[in-house]
Amino acid sequence: AQSVTQPDIHITVSEGASLELRCNYSYGATPYLFWYVQSPGQGLQLLLKYFSGDTLVQGIKGFEAEFKRSQSSFNLRKPSVHWSDAAEYFCAVGVINNNDMRFGAGTRLTVKP
């Protein structure tokens, strides 16, 4: 069955430091992959998506993600974190036969001054 694993429940980084959030998926075919960000009490904002083509995907707010088929991973990166990046981050995989998206449990990012 299709699934998404985000191994880190909570990550703390200092402002200005680099960030990498991990995402591993289980899927039988080439997946459609997404990263979302959610601020407390808010809906989800799409950061970036991968459907095909270049495996390094650029998104909004300076985020990027790299699809690695051999590792079944789609990790999210940012070279320099800002205090406003503190939020919950969700990775998701698109399930073709049912048109749904399976979300990971999320990684909460705290940014230290």
Next chain:
Amino acid sequence: DAGVTQSPTHLIKTRGQQVTLRCSPISGHKSVSWYQQVLGQGPQFIFQYYEKEERGRGNFPDRFSARQFPNYSSELNVNALLLGDSALYLCASSLDRYGYTFGSGTRLTVV
């Protein structure tokens, strides 16, 4: 352009009651999906509708139903509410597959 709009933003219901949540997709988007997000978890897929037809259904009981109207707006209905139905209900729209532009959600509290 307006984004995905959901109403109401918050509501409180009593166990056993019924609730209707509404969603207006982005103009031109024909697909609407519904998700349930329980506190501390990722969203769980409930339904997807495209051109007024159900295209996908998640693992939810028959108490959950939805429909899509000719203007592509959608309603999610939940009957016989349980305490465990308390959650943020998210609507997402897209041009085709994978409704992936989300609204801000409706916070449902069942007491």
